[in-house]
Amino acid sequence: MPELPEVETIRRGLAPALLGRTITAVVLRHARLRLPLSPELTNILPGQRVLAVERRAKYLLLRLDRGVLLLHLGMSGYLRLLPAEQVPQRHDHVDLVFDDGMALRFNDARRFGVCLWLGGEAGEHPLLSGLGPEPWDEDMTGNYLSAFAAGRKSAIKNLIMDQRVIVGVGNIYASEALYRAGIAPQAEAGRVSLARYRRLAEAIREVLTQALAAGGTTLRDFRDSAGRPGYFAQLLDVYGREGEPCRGCGRPISNQKIGGRSSFFCRHCQH
DNA sequence: ACTGGCTCCTGAGGGC
């Protein structure tokens, strides 16, 4: 479900509600997400306070007294803050119950998400250690992307969705950023000029910044932690707009599978 | 070393 703007929207919503709260109980209702849910969570987490609610890539990181709890929402996951006694629904897999009677409830129909205790050396964990720069990092430049792409034959869209290259860009914003940069998503990564990578680096930052300001993109079911939708969907230029007129030239938007994922673009404005 | 393809899982929607 979520890309960087959606995860960051959730983080911003959760932080004020969770900071300083102490976990009093953990409820596990399904044993297996993308990684198995450890039964030990019910022993490890209670008694620990929330010191910070952070994000790295599309991971949410709850920094607690004795280490970090990592959450990933996969394709279909969402988090809600609700009274702990509220009756759980289908696919409500995990509750973190807090000392104010509220619970952070993790629902994930497809179970591609992750809820994992990383302990005190979170940065060393393989899920985090191989990640590329955040979009707003100083070293995420056109030069950096261009250097990474050198010699690569794969489609540029796949390159920018590779979390080892740059984090946070998923299938929606990859199409959107490439449209803004005027680059065809199927272009061979190693043959795109440095000038165009500079435009692309800017376009990635720009589209993510605007999506974040709009509270993310709600297509089917995205909601922030308070249940509100995001409003970026109405600002999408290409994603989900197959056959509709390009906002630049009026010609119909195309949809083509690249790396197994639908990719939306304008054949006239992107090369 | 890269690359593309497959995989995990459930649910929604379309065609017949």
Next chain:
DNA sequence: TGCCCTCAGGAGCCAG
């Protein structure tokens, strides 16, 4: 109504 197919915002793994 029901069945079957395709598709969905992620990302790890594997063979070639």
